[in-house]
Amino acid sequence: MDFPDVAPELLSSLPPVLRAVVRALGYIRAQEWLRAWGGLLINLPKHHTRALGLSDDELQRLRVTLAPHLDSNDRFSVPKIDKLWIRHRNAVINANKDWQSAAQQARAYQLTVRMITNIRREGEDVSRQMDLFD
Numbered sequence: 001m002d003f004p005d006v007a008p009e010l011l012s013s014l015p016p017v018l019r020a021v022v023r024a025l026g027y028i029r030a031q032e033w034l035r036a037w038g039g040l041l042i043n044l045p046k047h048h049t050r051a052l053g054l055s056d057d058e059l060q061r062l063r064v065t066l067a068p069h070l071d072s073n074d075r076f077s078v079p080k081i082d083k084l085w086i087r088h089r090n091a092v093i094n095a096n097k098d099w100q101s102a103a104q105q106a107r108a109y110q111l112t113v114r115m116i117t118n119i120r121r122e123g124e125d126v127s128r129q130m131d132l133f134d
Contacts, residue, residue, distance in 0.1 A: 021065070029058070036053065042076060
């Protein structure tokens, strides 16, 4: 069973269930599948079925990666696609923060300036808290 190549830094930034879906299907295929099935409680069958729009190999990879997240009836709650898009949007906001003002980004993404500054603050690597003993 071969898993699609997905950047480890992308996987580490995603919530656990979304990480399992992206790892099993790949980023592009996960977007397509989440667009159709996101937000639903799905029974993940053990044998191939056409109902979910997955190939046999994709279904088996999903069963392996989602095993810790399945309940006793082999069901799991499929995350909505917007969770994946929010991560991408936040990465673009942080990448463009040097040449776009917060007000410009707020208008472009239909967010408030405060939300933009919070997103920018999340992307910073430097801790604002100084250590007492440094």
